[in-house]
Each structure stands twice: as C-alpha cells, then as structure tokens.
Amino acid sequence: MRLKYALMSDTSWQQMAEWQTPDTPFMSFDFWQALADTGAIGEQAGWLPIYVLIHQVDEGTTPPNAADIKNSKAHSDGDNKALAAGDKVSVTHPIAVLPVFIKGHHRGEFVFDHAWAEAYARYGVDYYPRLVSSVPYTPITGQRFWLADGERLRADIIKTALVGVDDIAQQVGASSWHGLFVTPELADIVAAAMPTDSDVRRALAAQKQGGAAAAIDIPILERQGCQFLWQNKELLKNAQPFADFEAFLATLRAKKRKTIRAERRKVGEQGIRCQRKCGDTICEEDWHAFYHCYVMTYAVRGQQPYLTLDFFMALAASMPEHLMLAQARDAHGDIIASSLFLYDKPDSKGATLYGRYWGALADYDSLHFELCYYQGIEFAIEQGLSYFDPGTQGEHKLVRGFIPTTTHSLHRVYDGRFVPAIADFCRRDKEHMAEYRRRAFDALPFNADNMPAAAASR
Template identity: 70%
Template sequence: MNLEYALINDTSWQNETDWQTPDTPFMSFAFWQALSDTGAIGEKAGWLPIFILVYRVADHSADNATDGEFSDAISNETDDTEQGDAKPIAVMPIFIKGHHRGEFVFDHSWSEAYARYGLDYYPRLVTSVPYTPITGQRFWLAKGETLNEDIVKTAIAGVDDIAQQVGASSWHGLFVTPELASITTSSMPTGQDIALAIAAHDEGMEPVPIEMPIMERQGCQFLWQNKDLLKDSQPFADFEAFLSTLKAKKRKTIRAERRKVAEQGITCQRKCGDAITDEDWKAFYHCYVMTYAVRGQQPYLTIDFFMALAQTLSEHLMLAQALDAQGEIIASSLFLYDTPASNSDNDSVDGNVDNSATLYGRYWGALGEYDSLHFELCYYQGIEFAIEQGLTYFDPGTQGEHKLIRGFIPTATHSLHRIYDPRFVPAISEFCTQDRLHMAQYRQQAFEALPFNADNMPDF
C-alpha cells in the first residue's frame, strides 16, 4: 500500500472524502467543532490541534510526494486528486500541549525527571479526545477503510515529523482501543533495545540508528454490561432483573440508597434530545459549575459548548435531573449515547452488525450535598436508561472503586507513549512494564470483589 501523509492545521480535510461514522459520539465532527468554536481547544486553551492526513497515492505520483510541512489544506502532490491519484483514507488528531490538564493519564513524574536533569518536557504531543477519558478509535477513517499497520505507521511518521519541528519531548495516545495498541506496539523496538544501543555507544562502539519504541501503559475503568448471564447473555428486562444477579447484601444496599433519595423528597426524571429545554441546560450548567467551585476550580467547558451539543448532537444526549420537593432542579447528570442509526452506518465495513452501543456518563453537578444522590443520578438512572434503550454497555467515566460494588466490571484501558530522548527510554520503559503488571493485579483483585452471584460472574 502506497501511503503518504500531510500535516493540516484546519478541518478542510473533512470535505475531501466520505468518512465513516466514528465509534463514539466524542469523535464526531460536531463534538470537535463544538470544542473548537467555544475555545475548549485552540492555542489559548493550550490544546493546539494539528491533523495528520493519511492518503493513498498512485504509484506514478509517489516519487513527487512531499511530506512534513504544515499547511491549511492537503499538499498539492498530484495534479488531479479527484481522479484518484491522492485519496484521503485516514486522519489522526494531534495536540501540541504545554500542560497535562484534561487528560486523565498522568505522566507528571516523567516531567519531573526531565526537570531534575535541567531539561524541558514541554511541549509534548497528545492524541486524545480533550477532557474525555473514553476508550475509542483515534482515527477518522474513510468509508470502506479499516485500520491497519500501514495506516498506523504512516501516521506515526507524521507524529515524529511534528515532534521534530516543534521540539516535542514525547507523544501520548490516550484511551486508545486494544486493537490500536496492539498494532502500534507489535513491531516496535523495546526499551531494552535502546539500553543496549546506549551501552554500545558509551563503550565506543559504532552507534546503530534505532527507532524510539512506543510503550504501552494500562489502566482500569469500570464498565456495566447489559447481559443476563443466566439467560444466555440476553439484555435485562428491567432494573430489578439486574439486581437479581447481585448478592443479597448488595441488592439491599442499592435499594436502600434509592430509598434514601426518595425519603429526602427528591424525584428524578430523564430527558432526551430536543426535549431538553434551554432552561434545563442553564440549570444543568449551574450544577456543573458548582462541582468545580467546591474545589476552587474553573470548569473546562462553557455553557456555549453544551448548547452547541444540543444543536448538533441532540440525538445522542440524555439529561438526568433531580428535583426537590418544590420541583426545583438540584442536580443534573449529562450522558451521551450511541444510537442505532450511528451503529448501523458502519455495518458495511466488516459485514457485522455493531452490538456494542454504549451509554457514556460524563458531566455531573449538584447544588448541595444529598445522601446517595450521586449514585442515583450518575449510576442507577444510567443503568435504567441503558436497559430501556437496549444499550449493551454503560461507561460511567474514569476512576472510582465505588462503581465496582454496583455491578461495574473492571476493564483495561490502554495508552501509548513515545519518548524522543533515548536517555530516558530504558527507565520509562521499565516503569511502563511494571505499571502494566501492577494494573493487571489490581484488575484481578477488583474482579474478585464484584458483587454478582456465582452464576452471574462475567469472564475476567
């Protein structure tokens, strides 16, 4: 496959071909446009975007291809792109960053190590959905394309190009799919290879050029599954059917928490899409801001961002609200979810129907402290909605062992890291290896603490 890349600093590439519907709403063009239009990404936010466009070129034009210069549009390597000489097939986003905010995979100790040696860890490059710890594909793919090693290698060459041009210390691909992690790391050198090369150089031997490795870290999040294992993994009929799969003590705890909410005179309701009014959005944002205010922080996202989502992604939005005895909104939780239409768009890629539709719990806030309300609004309302909509999974967001005892299953997350100074690679590579072992042990321990009856325990 003859692939080249171009580095693009705007979104003109979106009009170059027909693109597949992304695997989550967070990679939709509308979501990213909302981030850009409201200042959540951009130079002022410290998330400066660049897009690596991978395209297929005809053999007769390959000799004329020129990579590497930032441009506002696809470099004009061919005279007739519409004739198929240069066909865009994939795009990967890169952010140039001078901080770690909004990432949820932490490398502060690496930055501190650089500082101890008088070196600057910034700028650094990041591929992620800003402020969103959701596992997913980190490429936009043209219709008819599947992610493969050639596309990934071409994109990584673009990453290295950007790193050289801006003097970046590293690249970090966050919350990538297991498939992308496997493709990216399978043919790369290891930290041990770099250590041997450095030792050989120190001993005066002829240096051997070696590519920097891409190292993998793993984490743990908790994922709810809409699968009744006693009924051949059929979806649950209702919330009580889900509770029946838990041990008696855990069922009792959850029912008690839900009663506590009602006993405080609080009622909950859910609204979707266009049913969410402007007043609902204002009330939600008030709650959202309060969550940050109690920690003395400013929120990453503005009311304009959420209003933009309401205009362009309404079919993916569900808002759960808590109302006090006077009918006033005292807490809100905003979810995004996959729709049947978005899942079916990609069926033609591999001939299989996508049965992994997911609810994503993302943004929460409350005007005060209420017993068990967070569990109700962020977890139990989400579980009920996922059951009603026939969604297969519910991803409630990052962190929190309290999710475990409510039936959320420990699941591995994956991130990729490339360090460009070879002196730091052996130590960071060893750190990543030990970190993966630690996280595997943690997931095993978390799995053993799941609250399910023996007949309903999922596979580890």
C-alpha cells in the first residue's frame, strides 16, 4: 500500500467516496458550498481554494476468472491494453482531502503573522502569496482533513498531504503554509512525524559548537493560543451535566453569581425581552433583521462584513438543524440585536455550541453578555451539549465561567534564511501563551469546590 496525491481546483472529489461526518458543522460540505456560492471564497475574495486529494494505492494482480477481470475496477499502470490473469495492477481510492487556500492577505484568519510579513519586506523578499488551511473567517478548532469512511488521521496521510502543499507552494511561489486551529491530535502527529522547531534549535546548536554545519530541514513550526470554553458539567457532583442555569451559577463564587444575575436583570429593566429560535422556525424576516444587526458590527469600525445575507440564507436552506438564533426585542417588539449560533447534533461525542455572529443596532447595558453568553449557556444546558465555544478573544468570557483552553496552529516556512528566527519567535510565543493560560486559569470565578483540575481540553 502506498499513498499519492492529486491537486484539484474543484469539488468533484466529493463524489469519489463516502466521506465521514465532519467533527464540526463548519467542515460540512453544505457550509463550504454556501461560502463558494456567495463569493466568500474564490479568487475575488482572495481565498482561492486548491484541494489536495490523497489516494491509497493498493498493488495486486488481476483475478484468474475472465469475468472478474472484465468487471474489475482495477486499472493497469501502463496503457489501456487488455488485462490478463496475473497481470500486476493497482487499485486507487481516495481516502482524505486537505483544503489549501492561496492568499495574498491575512483577513479572516485570527492567527496573525503580520510580523513575519514585515520581516520579509525589510529584506526585500515577497511574503505573498501564502498558503492557508482553515475554515475561512472561522476561528474554530477542528479537523482540517475530510476523511473517507473507515479512515483515521495518520502520519502517512499528513506527510503525503504536505508534499502536495509543497507542490502548490513551488508552483505559485508561496512563502509559507499555515494550518490554523488544528486539533491537538493533528498537532501531536506532526510533532512526532515531521521536523519541528526543536530540530531547528538542535541544528543551530551544533553549528555554534563549531562542528559540521547541520542541515535544517523545512520544519513544521507550532504556535499556541488561548480561547475560552464553557463546560456543561458540575464538578462537585460527579461531573454531571447542569440541570439549569442556576445550577451553573452555584459553581461560581458568590460575588460572580451576584454580578451575572445583576447583568441579566439590567437587560430586563431596559424593557428588552430575549428569545431563541432554531432551524426552520427562523423565518425570512428574522434573517433580514439578524443581518441588519450583523452589518452594524462592522459598520461601527468602518468595515464591510465578510459574509452576505445570501450566505446565511443558504445555511438556513441547507443545514437548519445546526442553527440557533438568539434575538433581543425592545418594548415595542422590534428586534434590536441578534446572535447566531451553530451547534453539533446533541447526541454526538463532545457536542458543542458555537457562538459565531453577533450585532446590535445600538449600545445596551449588558445585552452583549446576555445574548452571546447567557442565552448560549441556557441553550447548551437544555440541549445536553457538552461544550460552548463562544468565539475568539476576551477575558470577559473568563470571568463568566469559560475555561482557558489551548489552540494550535502549524506553520511551514520555505525560505531557510527566515526559519531560525521564525522558529525562535514560535518558541517564545508558546512560552508567553502558556504563561497567559496559567494566569487566566488562576483567575477563574469558580468556588473552591468546583475549580477544574486543569485547563479544558478536548
């Protein structure tokens, strides 16, 4: 058995195999089709996709029965000559796909390498284009491969995919490849199977000791970050899911409970009423009101939104079972704020609620906390979801019971002149983020009986 790769610019590979259900809704074919159909990815958007398709090649011989030869799906590595019994043949079937985007900017990524681009510019070297594997505009940890049914992520699949990535880089003159928000599993496999920043440091140390110059292979460099993840379990009571929002509050220190209750009370005192809608109960009027709010989030910063109303309408048509919309209405019944969530099927392992898109028509005291966090926590408890990922950034999540968790990204830099400095940057960045997560963990608001033993991890 051996593996080979092919580079494809379209999604016809989706019809070549039965594919596993992805680990998040953001890797579903419906989500990616909505991105493509509404122009969120493609050349005009600066997210030009190339798909690295991994085939497994099984070597064998043709069956001895002539009828079997005629009906066999095996094909010869040579020309189209007729097969005879005992001829060597190879059978190929797709087992994995890695999406790669050719990019000339950093927008919509959330793991920033602007300093690297500036370093290249100082030396008169082009940093663009660069290659990125991620879910566009979505800082969600998850698998970056689509896997065929019955397959699992393995080192040989990853190595073959990276050969394909290197091929793309050579063809387009890319400076680097960036795999963003990858799973800990993928990061661990890469660390065990590929040259890393540790190998770079050993090679440099050997050079400094005056020995023969050690070759520095193109490494995979890892960066780590921090996001905040809510867990649906009562640590004091044998890690059982919370019965309701008050059961969650009971795990917090008294001062924090009082603060959260006060914030929720302030929303009601402004004459604001919140409600949640799921799937097909979200009507077209709701979507227009949501998008009006969503656009305002960008307008206040003088920016245009990444995604269009048509994109969200496409999600509503193709994957409504993964959508929850939280709305805030004023005393007149008008929608003044909206927050859109996606979520896994509740019966799936590690089922998670994802807080993604928010907007309000004006500033209202504590409404962001209510619509983006507390409504999400209540929904996760009601649905029996294990986790709630509210999105990137913000210590304001930490003090509301969201636990610091490690994120991983992988980076491959092709110009060897820059590798040592960037490897050192990644090492120092990981140390800084580890200290940040430690301090964030110490600041968690749980009472002594409910402090997690270690940072959340899936």
